[in-house]
Amino acid sequence: MISIAERIHSKYPHMTGALQKFADFVLAEPVKVARISIHEAVKDLDVSVASANRFARAIGYSGYAEFRTELIRSFEPAFDPVKRLQVQVSRTSTSLDVFRASMNEDIANVQTTMDGLSDERANQAVDAVLAARNVIVFGLDNGASCAAILCNELQRLRGNVTSIANYGGAIGVARQFTELGRDDLAIAIAFPNYIRDVIQLASLARAHGTKVLAITDSHQSPLAPLADINLFCRAERQFGSMSNAAAITLIEALVAAVAHRTKRAVELAEQYTTLELPWLERPGQ
Numbered sequence: 392m393i394s395i396a397e398r399i400h401s402k403y404p405h406m407t408g409a410l411q412k413f414a415d416f417v418l419a420e421p422v423k424v425a426r427i428s429i430h431e432a433v434k435d436l437d438v439s440v441a442s443a444n445r446f447a448r449a450i451g452y453s454g455y456a457e458f459r460t461e462l463i464r465s466f467e468p469a470f471d472p473v474k475r476l477q478v479q480v481s482r483t484s485t486s487l488d489v490f491r492a493s494m495n496e497d498i499a500n501v502q503t504t505m506d507g508l509s510d511e512r513a514n515q516a517v518d519a520v521l522a523a524r525n526v527i528v529f530g531l532d533n534g535a536s537c538a539a540i541l542c543n544e545l546q547r548l549r550g551n552v553t554s555i556a557n558y559g560g561a562i563g564v565a566r567q568f569t570e571l572g573r574d575d576l577a578i579a580i581a582f583p584n585y586i587r588d589v590i591q592l593a594s595l596a597r598a599h600g601t602k603v604l605a606i607t608d609s610h611q612s613p614l615a616p617l618a619d620i621n622l623f624c625r626a627e628r629q630f631g632s633m634s635n636a637a638a639i640t641l642i643e644a645l646v647a648a649v650a651h652r653t654k655r656a657v658e659l660a661e662q663y664t665t666l667e668l669p670w671l672e673r674p675g676q
Contacts, residue, residue: 528553530580531589544642577592607622
């Protein structure tokens with residue numbers, strides 16, 4: 392399904408000044424637009440109700456009412472974690488009940504993820520990691536932490552692996568893509584709520600001819616159609632937007648499969664351990 396933002400971007404160059412003004416407002420303050428009436432919206436912008444309706448029709452809706460309904464609907468998934476949390480905190484559960492419920496939720500996520508894996512997709516992911524000249528891993532928000540863990544683990548098995556989660560935001564990350572080519576691999580990590588910058592960066596990597604491996608939640612993810620290989624992970628969570636535990640489990644499974652196919656895995660692990668030994672604190676010391 393084409394998002395409202397995509398509709399706006401495609402029609403924006405052909406809009407009149409008043410319609411572009413309204414489009415800018417929608418792109419900058421979509422939640423506010425969804426919450427206020429058409430009369431409040433046009434009053435803030437000093438445009439007419441007719442202009443607001445023309446804007447809605449310009450991007451493919453029958454009128455402003457249909458546009459606003461679709462805008463509200465587009466935010467429902469983003470607020471699902473908040474709604475689930477409201478339900479949970481209203482219940483008279485003990486702390487132990489919440490501990491167990493949370494862990495069972497993660498167990499269910501991991502089982503569903505495992506059931507959805509195929510031999511073909513697993514092999515494709517491992518092949519891509521092993522064959523790449525350079526591996527660049529990126530994600531934002533919770534995905535940044537996942538990217539850092541994946542990068543750290545892959546560095547134990549091969550060279551030229553970089554995590555670019557903290558390179559000065561999306562622009563800083565984009566600069567790192569200038570050196571990417573067809574022999575490289577970009578691993579993009581995104582879960583609901585999807586960060587638009589991650590999607591755009593995956594698209595940029597693909598434009599450079601770089602193979603993209605996506606770690607995301609489903610075929611409905613905006614990251615999925617941009618990837619050459621998808622590893623899907625169910626990551627639903629009552630108390631947050633995603634299950635970090637499920638995502639990390641899939642990441643560690645990928646690392647394990649790469650290690651299994653790496654001929655010098657034991658030797659490399661021994662070298663890595665020897666290198667970090669001076670910094671390790673051992674019991675009894």
